[in-house]
Amino acid sequence: MPVSPRHRILVLGGGSIGRRHAANLSLLGVRKIAVMEPDPVKRAALGKELDIETFNDASGAIAAFRPTIVFVCSPTKEHVPQALLAVRANADAFIEKPLSHAMEGTGELERVAAGRIVMIGCNMRFHPGPRKVKELIDSGAAGRVVRAHIHAASYLPDWRPQDDYRSSYSADPLQGGAILDFIHEIDLALWYCGPAALLHAAVEPAAEIGLTVDGKAVMKLGHSSGASSEISVSFVKKGYERGCTIEGTGGRIAWEYGKGVRLERKDGSAMEFFPEPPHYEPNRMYLDEIAYFLECVENRSTAFSGIIEGKAALAIALAARHGNRDCRGRNLA
Ligand SMILES: NC(=O)c1ccc[n+]([C@@H]2O[C@H](COP(=O)([O-])OP(=O)(O)OC[C@H]3O[C@@H](n4cnc5c(N)ncnc54)[C@H](O)[C@@H]3O)[C@@H](O)[C@H]2O)c1
DSSP states (O other): OOOOTTOEEEEEOOSHHHHHHHHHHHHTTOOEEEEEOSOHHHHHHHHHHHTOEEESOHHHHHHHHOOSEEEEOSOGGGHHHHHHHHHHTTOEEEEOSSSOSSSTTHHHHHHHTTTSOEEEOOGGGGSHHHHHHHHHHHHTTTOSEEEEEEEEEEOGGGTOTTSOGGGSGGGOTTTOSHHHHTHHHHHHHHHHHOSEEEEEEEEEEOGGGTOSSEEEEEEEEEETTSOEEEEEEESSSSSEEEEEEEEESSOEEEEETTTEEEEEOTTSOEEEEEEOOTTOOTHHHHHHHHHHHHHHHHHTOOOSSOHHHHHHHHHHHHHHHTTOOOOTTTTOO
C-alpha cells in the first residue's frame, strides 16, 4: 500500500532503533520525517545523514512539527510519558518495546489513546521464523498446543562494541536487564499460546559482566488454554541464539534462527521443513513491521500488538523481574 503523503512522522530518540526506523520510514516513501534527539552530536549527525529536521526536546518537537504519527524510540522509562504527549496531541503512536519499565501510567495511556492507533514494537512477529510458527499453530498442523519452549541469548558486551554496555539503558537497574530486553520472547509466548500468568521465575544477576541487573532468567507461564510455556533469556551467554519448540497433541514445531522451521510428527519424523529465505536481511522484519503499522493507521484498524498486548507482556516481565511469585492467575485474561 503506498504511504499517504499527509503523514508527518516524528521519531523520539535517535539512537540505534530510532535511526533504523527513521531510515526505514524514508525507504518506505515517507517524505516528512523529523527526529528528536537530546545528544547534540548524534542529532547533528542524523540530521545530516538522513537530511531531516531535528529537535532537542519532545514537547517542543510535537508543538513545532505537528506530527500525525510519533515513533517512541527513547530509553524505556520515557516511553509512557512520551506516548502520552503524542496521543494527547492527536497523533498515532508506534512505541518501541517494552511498553515501559513499570505498570504506572500504562492504564492512563490506554484511556487517553482511545481512538488513536497505537502499536508496540514486536519485530520478531514479522521474522519469517516466528511468523511461520504462528501460521502452523493457527492451522492446527501440530494439533492443540500443550507446551512451548522459547529461548533467546545474545551477549550484551557484543551488541555494540563501539559503546560501553555498562552505560547503556540495558545496564540501568531502573529500566534494564535481560528480561525487559528480551520481552519479545514473552510476547511470542502470548502470541502463540494465548493469555497467561507467570507461575515461576528463576532470575540471576549479570554479575559475570559486572552488572547488578538481571542477566538471565527462566520463566514458566501457565496459559488459560491449558498450555504451559518456558521462556529462557540471557545476555550473559556468549554467542547468539533464538528459537522455539512447540509441542502439540499431533506433532511438534521447531524454529531455529538462521535455519528455519521444522514440522515433525509425534514420533519425531519430519513432515515439512520451511527454510529461512536465502540471504534473509534482518532489517526486512523492521520494514515489514512499520509497513504493517502504517497500514493500520491508514485503515484505522487495531494493530495486533497494541497497548493491551504490551501491558500483558510487561506484567509478566515485571513479575519475573521483581521476584513476584504470587501472581498466579493475576495476568490471566
Ligand atoms: N525492537 C527492537 O528490536 C529494539 C531494538 C533496540 C532497542 N529497542 C528499544 O528501543 C529503545 C531505545 O533503544 P536503543 O537501542 O535505540 O537505545 P540507544 O541508547 O541506542 O538510543 C536511545 C537514544 O535516546 C536518546 N534519549 C535519551 N533520553 C531521551 C529522551 N528523554 N527523549 C528522547 N530521546 C532520548 C539517547 O540520547 C539515545 O540516542 C529501548 O526501549 C529498547 O528496548 C527495541
